[in-house]
Amino acid sequence: MPVRTRLVIAFIVVALLSALASSWFHTLIGAYRLPAWLDDVIFGPGWLQRLVHTDPGQAAPHPVRHTALIFFGVAAGLVLAIITTVAIAASRRVLLPVRRLARAAQRMSGGDLSVRIQPRGRDELAQLVTSFNGMAAALEDKVGELEQMAARARQYAGDVSHELRTPLTAMTAVVGILHEHPGLTGDAAEAARLVRQEVQHLNRLVEDLIEISRFDAGTAQLVTDETDVANAVGRCLRARGWSNVCTDVPAGLTARVDRRRFDVVLANLVGNALRHGGPPVTVRAGVQPDGRGGGQLAVEVRDHGDGLVPAAIPHVFDRFFKADTARARSEGSGLGLAIARENARLHGGHIDAGNHPGGGAVFTVNLPLNAPGSL
Amino acid sequence: MATVLLVEDDPAARQGLELALRRLGYAVRAAETGEAALRDFRDAAADVVVLDVMLPGLDGFEVCRRLRRGTDIPVIMLTARGDDLDIVGGLEAGADDYVVKPVEPRVLDARIRAVIRRTGRAGAPAETYGELMIDRGALIVRRAGQDVSLTPTELRLLLVLSGSPRQVFSREQLLDLVWEHDYLGDSRLVDACVQRLRAKIETDTSEPRYIQTVRGFGYRFGPV
Numbered sequence: 001m002p003v004r005t006r007l008v009i010a011f012i013v014v015a016l017l018s019a020l021a022s023s024w025f026h027t028l029i030g031a032y033r034l035p036a037w038l039d040d041v042i043f044g045p046g047w048l049q050r051l052v053h054t055d056p057g058q059a060a061p062h063p064v065r066h067t068a069l070i071f072f073g074v075a076a077g078l079v080l081a082i083i084t085t086v087a088i089a090a091s092r093r094v095l096l097p098v099r100r101l102a103r104a105a106q107r108m109s110g111g112d113l114s115v116r117i118q119p120r121g122r123d124e125l126a127q128l129v130t131s132f133n134g135m136a137a138a139l140e141d142k143v144g145e146l147e148q149m150a151a152r153a154r155q156y157a158g159d160v161s162h163e164l165r166t167p168l169t170a171m172t173a174v175v176g177i178l179h180e181h182p183g184l185t186g187d188a189a190e191a192a193r194l195v196r197q198e199v200q201h202l203n204r205l206v207e208d209l210i211e212i213s214r215f216d217a218g219t220a221q222l223v224t225d226e227t228d229v230a231n232a233v234g235r236c237l238r239a240r241g242w243s244n245v246c247t248d249v250p251a252g253l254t255a256r257v258d259r260r261r262f263d264v265v266l267a268n269l270v271g272n273a274l275r276h277g278g279p280p281v282t283v284r285a286g287v288q289p290d291g292r293g294g295g296q297l298a299v300e301v302r303d304h305g306d307g308l309v310p311a312a313i314p315h316v317f318d319r320f321f322k323a324d325t326a327r328a329r330s331e332g333s334g335l336g337l338a339i340a341r342e343n344a345r346l347h348g349g350h351i352d353a354g355n356h357p358g359g360g361a362v363f364t365v366n367l368p369l370n371a372p373g374s375l
Numbered sequence: 376m377a378t379v380l381l382v383e384d385d386p387a388a389r390q391g392l393e394l395a396l397r398r399l400g401y402a403v404r405a406a407e408t409g410e411a412a413l414r415d416f417r418d419a420a421a422d423v424v425v426l427d428v429m430l431p432g433l434d435g436f437e438v439c440r441r442l443r444r445g446t447d448i449p450v451i452m453l454t455a456r457g458d459d460l461d462i463v464g465g466l467e468a469g470a471d472d473y474v475v476k477p478v479e480p481r482v483l484d485a486r487i488r489a490v491i492r493r494t495g496r497a498g499a500p501a502e503t504y505g506e507l508m509i510d511r512g513a514l515i516v517r518r519a520g521q522d523v524s525l526t527p528t529e530l531r532l533l534l535v536l537s538g539s540p541r542q543v544f545s546r547e548q549l550l551d552l553v554w555e556h557d558y559l560g561d562s563r564l565v566d567a568c569v570q571r572l573r574a575k576i577e578t579d580t581s582e583p584r585y586i587q588t589v590r591g592f593g594y595r596f597g598p599v
Contacts (some may be wrong), residue, residue, distance in 0.1 A: 002487070097540055098490075154409040162455065164477070165455055165476050165477055166385050166387070166388055166455065167387060167388075168476070168477040169385075169387075169390045169391065169392070169476045169477040170387035170390065170391030171477070172391075172477035172478065172479060173389065173391035173392045173394065173395040173477070173478075173480055174394050174395060174479075175389045176395065176479075176480055177394060177398055219459075221459050223561075223562070223563070225546065225562060225590065226592075239557060239559075259547075259559060260559050260561075
């Protein structure tokens with residue numbers, strides 16, 4: 001039965017009940033001659049007489065007064081109860097599907113797109129439930145499709161990178177021979193140098209693409225080891241010939257980290273500071289209380305340049321993000337900071353970017369002192 | 376001059392690596408497939424095998440396993456992916472080291488030199504630890520009078536550890552001393568090599584007597 005018919009019937013029933021009740025009261029009051037004091041005190045002289053047909057000035061007899069009053073109260077309560085019950089029953093029938101719908105919508109907004117409601121009956125609310133189910137199904141399909149597309153795109157990036165490695169293996173192997181060849185002079189030597197440089201750049205790019213596709217696919221693994229932080233920082237800088245970077249790392253500071261990944265994070269942050277920031281670049285490390293009685297390893301890489309443009313701060317970890325779109329490509333792959341952030345996350349930590357009050361950009365890495373991992 | 380047996384199916388990569396290795400002073404024998412490598416292996420008289428993982432037919436892991444059955448020739452895996460699966464698979468198959476494609480010739484050169492190096496100490500007297508006899512001069516290891524056949528890497532690991540009995544070596548130190556890796560070497564190389572070495576010299580690998588694990592730190596030799 002449609003909701004509208006149900007509501008109309010409910011209203012008619014309520015109206016009939018009240019009409020019935022009022023005529024019943026009328027009879028009741030007439031029969032038992034309600035107390036005159038009601039007439040005098042509450043409603044003013046003459047009111048009850050008009051209603052109950054008592055002669056003017058004549059009071060109803062005493063015992064009848066009380067009985068009538070009780071009767072009146074009970075009857076009124078009974079009628080009120082019946083009407084309320086009818087109203088609640090009618091509203092529950094109407095509201096129950098609405099409540100189920102609200103719960104389902106809540107679950108859906110929480111991310112559960114698989115939620116469906118069993119429609120009951122054939123009224124407007126059942127139609128609403130059916131439409132809701134249809135919408136949820138369409139949404140689920142669409143999101144599934146998008147997720148698949150994203151997964152395919154990531155897989156594709158990974159596959160392409162793998163395929164590029166084979167030709168790069170041959171090129172990397174021989175480009176040195178060409179570069180060092182004494183027979184090449186002038187333009188030919190310059191061309192050989194350029195080829196070598198760009199092969200190296202391509203290698204880095206492919207390497208980073210493969211690395212990031214491993215994070216996307218969720219196959220990146222953490223291999224942690226007890227690591228002396230000062231030692232790791234020093235070796236990272238020495239291996240890359242960055243002798244102009246100042247370090248301030250307390251001796252004896254150790255953390256359980258994946259050494260290769262920690263090195264990648266540090267190298268990407270320092271490399272980024274050297275390329276885009278101003279000298280001097282400093283690396284500081286220490287333990288920061290995490291508020292739960294433990295500590296976190298905090299490594300801060302700071303430069304003394306102009307700092308980051310505030311609008312760019314939320315995007316510096318985006319892939320291939322360039323603060324200055326007009327600038328030519330740098331020697332980095334454009335994935336360095338994105339990879340650094342993924343590596344920090346894999347450790348259960350995070351990286352924050354910002355500007356130092358004294359000038360220059362600051363990147364702070366926070367890692368748990370005891371990252372989860374093998375060994 | 377050392378001879379490298381290069382097993383790589385991609386013609387360009389094979390040719391490129393061959394050129395680079397020649398230029399570095401190695402004699403190179405190239406094979407296209409795992410089957411050809413196993414067939415040519417004897418007359419190639421190779422000192423080291425550089426083995427691609429992804430090969431048609433027998434894959435690199437299987438070739439490595441078959442090589443290991445008969446010889447102690449050092450094997451360096453050439454992994455196309457640098458994926459953990461490739462690395463772990465190669466180490467389980469008995470590879471001594473691995474490099475990730477595309478590899479710089481100087482890196483490959485350093486790795487090859489490290490795995491074929493047999494460093495002895497001439498004139499050193501043979502040492503005996505329980506049933507184990509180590510002769511640093513002649514580079515011979517015997518267990519209960521029987522010669523134990525070790526790959527150069529396994530031998531070097533044993534020599535380094537037994538050179539300072541009871542001293543604990545971290546994986547990082549061992550990577551540096553035995554594999555001559557830069558500081559970012561893969562500590563799984565050490566663990567895999569220790570497993571292989573234990574299988575050859577220990578009576579009970581679950582309760583090793585010679586190569587002992589010091590949890591959280593690394594490994595040590597003895598006390599016997």
